[in-house]
Amino acid sequence: MTRTDEQRFLDRFTMIMSESGYPRMAARVFTAILLSEHGRRTAGELAEELDAGPSAISGAVKYLIQVDMLVRERAPDRRRDHYRVHESAWYGAIRSAREVFRRFEEGAREGVAVFGADTPVGARLEETRSFFAHLSDEVPELLRKWREMPPPASAP
Structure with a gap:
């Protein structure tokens, strides 16, 4: 190289x-x-x-x-x-992303309340809320699985 x-x-x-x-x-x-x-x-x-x-x-x-x-x-x-x-740099980066997901979820929830769930805007915001709620719920399990994985083999 x-x-x-x-x-x-x-x-x-x-x-x-x-x-x-x-x-x-x-x-x-x-x-x-x-x-x-x-x-x-x-x-x-x-x-x-x-x-x-x-x-x-x-x-x-x-x-x-x-x-x-x-x-x-x-x-x-x-x-x-x-x-x-840091030995867990990427782990921490993903863990902190969960906070971002939570903020999007809360913001979208507020938008649904403002625009109404039965409006096109409210429906898009509800999809946004649902998406980020799902990501936020999945991150802990993904991180748990990562922690349980054996470390990668070191390069020679």
């Missing part, structure tokens, strides 16, 4: 995350760490690799730590923090 292939993939995965609602710089930082050889990067390494300023990196790292996608670590004999992907 060439550096160009790696850069294209970094850009593509960043775009997937960004289009899924993650802030663009946070998506770039997360992807750069995910793709790093040892699974960790310092802020300086991220700034250099992504050609970004320290404040952009700092803001992205702060966001990713808050949403449990990254972990900050410091080796006892080192002066710099390293950031790595």
